[in-house]
Amino acid sequence: DIVMTQSPLSLPVTPGEPASISCKSSQTLLQSDGHNYLAWYLQKPGQSPQFLIYLGSNRASGVPDRFSGSGSGTDFTLKISRVEAEDVGVYYCMQGLQIPITFGQGTRLEI
Amino acid sequence: VQLVESGGGLVQPGGSLGLSCAASGFTLSSYWMHWVRQAPGKGLVWVSRMNSDGSDIKYADTVKGRLTISRDNAKNTLYLQMSGLRAEDTAVYYCGRYSFGAIDVWGRGTMVTVSS
Numbered sequence: 001d002i003v004m005t006q007s008p009l010s011l012p013v014t015p016g017e018p019a020s021i022s023c024k025s026s027q028t029l030l031q032s033d034g035h036n037y038l039a040w041y042l043q044k045p046g047q048s049p050q051f052l053i054y055l056g057s058n059r060a061s062g063v064p065d066r067f068s069g070s071g072s073g074t075d076f077t078l079k080i081s082r083v084e085a086e087d088v089g090v091y092y093c094m095q096g097l098q099i100p101i102t103f104g105q106g107t108r109l110e111i
Numbered sequence: 112v113q114l115v116e117s118g119g120g121l122v123q124p125g126g127s128l129g130l131s132c133a134a135s136g137f138t139l140s141s142y143w144m145h146w147v148r149q150a151p152g153k154g155l156v157w158v159s160r161m162n163s164d165g166s167d168i169k170y171a172d173t174v175k176g177r178l179t180i181s182r183d184n185a186k187n188t189l190y191l192q193m194s195g196l197r198a199e200d201t202a203v204y205y206c207g208r209y210s211f212g213a214i215d216v217w218g219r220g221t222m223v224t225v226s227s
Contacts, residue, residue: 039213106154
């Protein structure tokens with residue numbers, strides 16, 4: 001199984017400041033098609049995960065452009081250029097390359 | 112585009128329960144579909160997957176032999192039949208649509224509690 005490791009697990013931030021979350025996979029997520037099968041989600045309290053980023057760096061529909069994903073192979077990063085109060089919650093990375101699909105432990109972003 | 116889960120509830124250890132996931136706005140049989148669960152206060156854990164034509168089904172080792180994924184194309188609904196339930200199966204169960212290497216549509220989830 002591919003192990004996904006996120007850091008930090010807790011991230012205190014100040015509104016207006018940037019934030020960055022790291023996600024490392026135990027195997028490369030770069031497929032022969034040239035895409036990295038890495039996605040990012042935000043789960044707010046009491047809600048289902050919200051889809052943010054797919055294929056490593058593509059923003060999902062309706063996701064604000066302050067969110068960006070980068071990286072390739074085994075190292076990935078989610079960046080928020082200027083944190084807003086509504087961004088609080090737990091962020092998960094997920095590899096969609098092989099079964100079983102696996103998730104990182106989650107990073108709690110708090111204001 | 113929406114997924115709505117139902118069927119959760121309280122069940123005794125060793126019991127059975129059937130979950131449903133009704134899709135709207137898209138055709139289930141055109142996508143690979145997944146079940147993911149989340150125990151209270153814990154992270155997301157993948158449970159099962161069915162490919163688009165239903166010919167390839169996968170399960171997590173922890174549920175193999177006890178959970179069964181299926182689909183009714185006429186009803187555009189995905190199912191998860193659970194038997195031999197254990198306390199550690201207690202979780203919110205989400206169904207999700209797989210597209211472009213990610214689960215791009217999630218339902219709101221349905222809570223399953225296994226307790227005597």
